[in-house]
Amino acid sequence: MTSALDAFALDVGRYPNGGEGLDALVHQPGGLEQWDGPYLKRDVPKDAWGNPYEYKAPQAKTDYQILSAGPDQKMGSADDISNND
DSSP, rough: OHHHHHHHHHHHSSOOOOTTTTGGGTTTTTTTTOOOOOSSSSOOOBBSSBBBBBEEEESSSOSSSEHHHHHHHHTTTTTTTTTTT
């Protein structure tokens, strides 16, 4: 999924914002004529436990963050998984 986000950023000039989220990899957000997706062949996948990923838009120290609640399926607990870990 990170390569799809990078391709989006190359085309659009930025990563999806919080409102667009990961859905922007499959469906063109309004007003983005540079969008050349879809960047995923299918819908946004679920995590290994069948739950949607949480996407956090670009922040001061990272381009974006993709989070999974992990096996306990509760966001904010010790087993959360992030692409920035």
